[in-house]
Amino acid sequence: MNWFNSLPTGSIDTFARLSTRFTNQFAINKQYAKTSAHIFSVVQRDNEALRNYIKRCVEAVHEVPSVGQDMLSGIMQPHLKPGRFKESIARRPPDNLEELLNRAEKYVQIEEASTHAHPKRKREDDRQDIRRYDHIIVFNSSDLKGPDEDHIDALVITASVANFLVKKILVDGGSSANIMYLHAFKQLGIDNAQFSPISTPLKGFTGDGVLSMREVELPISLGDNPCQITKIIKFLIVDKPPPYNIILERPAIHTFKSVPSSYHQKWKFPTP
Known part of the structure; x- marks a missing residue:
């Protein structure tokens, strides 16, 4: 009513003008629908x-x-x-x-x-968790079934990445950055991936400099149910003619608390 009473005398001569003035005055209070x-x-x-x-x-x-x-x-x-x-x-x-x-x-x-756990009890629980996940990983002659003992093959696997089956994944371990090549990322078709800008110079297999485009975190699953484990792995996306789709390096190997063996053509890891 204060707004109405403050209108100058004679400024409103039709209902249409009153309606327009009222709408303009209180439009700021309108609640607009939010988008996705x-x-x-x-x-x-x-x-x-x-x-x-x-x-x-x-x-x-x-x-x-x-x-x-x-x-x-x-x-x-x-x-x-x-x-x-x-x-x-x-x-x-x-x-x-x-x-x-x-x-x-x-x-x-x-x-x-x-x-909310008591500090002393929490430390005891931590020790129990360490013992539970302190698996012993060994390789023996039974793991050699399949590959020739004299082979010099790299360890190349197939795994589920963001719920897609991806082949030609090299398990290397010689670098500190996991690599996904751009053509492989595009084939995953992840439209809502959250990227982090980055400009990290890398060294290619030939020693030439390679510039990573961006960084993304994606889930990768190893093994088959019930012996399957999934971790979130950080990848550098690289636009370069690829020898593989993905190269998993030390960060991924350590995240899975795993041990790869190119000689046995196996990658062993503890499961829950």
């Missing part, structure tokens, strides 16, 4: 609890009704901090929001139990 880009802006902050991040994601989903529920895990995964929940939805994406929330609750409880 709003969800991509919801990123888990440093030190933010998983429960709080999930709550913010759900609120964002409800504000964008056009987003399909089958897309939620793909949208959420790049914005999660590294951890077991991120690996879980990368390995087996949930089909809908209800399944996503049910699985998230499991990891929320684990996180909160760990956070």
